[in-house]
Amino acid sequence: MSVKRDSFSLSFAVGAYGTAFGAASVTAHFTVLQSCILSLLTFSGASQFAVIGVLGAGGSAISGIATATLLGSRNALYGLRMAPILKVRGLKRIVAAQVTIDESTAIATAQKDEADQVTGFWHTGFGVFVFWNIFTLLGALGAKAIGNPSAWGLDAAVPAAFIGLVWPRLTDRKSRLIAGAAVLLSLALVPIAPAGVPIITTALLAIIVGWRA
Amino acid sequence: MTPQWIAVIGTSLLAFTLKYLGHSVPASWLSHPRIQRINTLIPIVLLTALVAVNSVTVKTKIIFDHRLAGLAVAVTALLFKLPFPVIVAGAAIGSAIAYHYKY
Numbered sequence: 368m369s370v371k372r373d374s375f376s377l378s379f380a381v382g383a384y385g386t387a388f389g390a391a392s393v394t395a396h397f398t399v400l401q402s403c404i405l406s407l408l409t410f411s412g413a414s415q416f417a418v419i420g421v422l423g424a425g426g427s428a429i430s431g432i433a434t435a436t437l438l439g440s441r442n443a444l445y446g447l448r449m450a451p452i453l454k455v456r457g458l459k460r461i462v463a464a465q466v467t468i469d470e471s472t473a474i475a476t477a478q479k480d481e482a483d484q485v486t487g488f489w490h491t492g493f494g495v496f497v498f499w500n501i502f503t504l505l506g507a508l509g510a511k512a513i514g515n516p517s518a519w520g521l522d523a524a525v526p527a528a529f530i531g532l533v534w535p536r537l538t539d540r541k542s543r544l545i546a547g548a549a550v551l552l553s554l555a556l557v558p559i560a561p562a563g564v565p566i567i568t569t570a571l572l573a574i575i576v577g578w579r580a
Numbered sequence: 581m582t583p584q585w586i587a588v589i590g591t592s593l594l595a596f597t598l599k600y601l602g603h604s605v606p607a608s609w610l611s612h613p614r615i616q617r618i619n620t621l622i623p624i625v626l627l628t629a630l631v632a633v634n635s636v637t638v639k640t641k642i643i644f645d646h647r648l649a650g651l652a653v654a655v656t657a658l659l660f661k662l663p664f665p666v667i668v669a670g671a672a673i674g675s676a677i678a679y680h681y682k683y
Contacts, residue, residue: 380663387668401588408592411599413623418591420630425639428586434630435591437622439598444619446602447610455603464599520676523650526634527671530651533627534658536620545621546628553629557637566633569625577618 370483374474374490381412381470382498384528388415389506391525394516395423399507406503410496411468413532414439417566420525426563434567445472452484466492541576548572650675 385406392402397419405415414435421431446467452475455463471492478484513519537543549569556565602610635651636642653674657667 384664384668387665397584397588401584404588405592409588409595411595413627414591414595417626417630418587420634422584422587424633424637428583428590431583431587432590432594434626435587436594436598438626439595440622441619442595443598443602444610444616446599447605447607450603451607453603460603461600464603465596467599467602517646517679518676520646520650520672520674520679523635523647523654523671523675524668526631526647526651527654527668529627529631529634530654531658531664531667533624533631536624536627542621542624546624549625549628550632553632554636554642557633557642558640562639566626566629569629570622573618573621573625577621578614580613580617 370474370478370487371490374487374494377470377474378491378494378498381495383502384412385499385502386506386509387524387528388412388419388499389503389508390510390516390521391416391423391506391528392419392503393507393510394521394525395419397422399504399511402507403500403504406500409435409439410465410499411439411442412499416525416528416532420529421563421566423525424562426566427561430561430563430567434563437567437570441469442467445469448472449475449488452481453488463488463492466496468492468495470495545572545576646675646678649678 388406389402392405393399405418409415417438418431418435421434422428446464449463449467449472453463471488474491475484475488478487510516510521516522533546537546549572552569552572553565556568560568635647636644650671654667654671657670662670
């Protein structure tokens with residue numbers, strides 16, 4: 368059953384980076400409990416980093432929520448793709464929705480056999496969920512214990528996590544150009560717009576460019 | 581309620597709503613090529629803006645400090661295709677060293 372083995376190793380590797388989230392979240396002035404709730408209920412890495420990143424930089428709750436929600440929109444497309452494979456209703460659909468993330472969809476859609484697709488989805492979904500939450504708690508407690516986050520470099524761990532998340536998406540000229548434009552636009556807005564607004568405004572770039580193909 | 585609690589609850593509710601919608605709406609609703617294209621670009625612009633803002637700003641000012649050393653380590657680690665935890669930990673170490681030497 369290589370799909371189960373693949374699911375487990377991916378779950379552990381991805382889940383371990385919950386440590387970075389827990390530490391970053393506490394560094395951004397979220398409590399340990401709030402960090403854990405984000406991992407349990409939001410359960411979508413990029414959205415979680417976004418909300419703590421925006422509020423940590425002084426942004427409002429609204430701009431944090433908006434940025435995180437836009438980043439989570441891809442999960443809706445994953446759900447769309449998984450629904451005809453899983454064919455679940457009621458409570459099972461609620462559970463399936465919660466574990467619909469990058470990794471569970473990626474493992475499932477990489478399988479040829481339909482039974483393997485279902486197995487891969489559930490094993491990876493539950494696996495990442497369990498490890499991500501354990502390691503979030505450990506990271507949050509660790510960051511809380513060490514005091515001044517700058518002295519331990521944790522304030523650089525947040526942008527490093529973001530660049531690690533975006534790097535694999537910068538595969539062609541177009542994506543690199545739009546990324547460069549997003550850097551310029553956001554930094555140009557920093558001195559004049561309320562915190563958080565410079566980040567969410569870059570979504571306009573995606574809409575304008577994506578609209579015209 | 582603190583802004584952090586509002587953000588935690590709001591983000592969680594909307595994150596689940598989006599996931600559940602995907603499982604529940606007819607496929608034709610979200611399969612338009614324009615939606616697909618915008619959806620591919622959204623994470624690129626938001627994550628890049630988050631890199632920029634979290635690396636070189638403090639409140640409403642652009643400030644270059646020890647965090648850039650961490651970012652440089654992260655980019656180097658990415659160029660060598662090192663795994664995610666190494667990227668984050670390497671950035672923290674680079675930044676901490678720069679911080680102690682007062683950059």
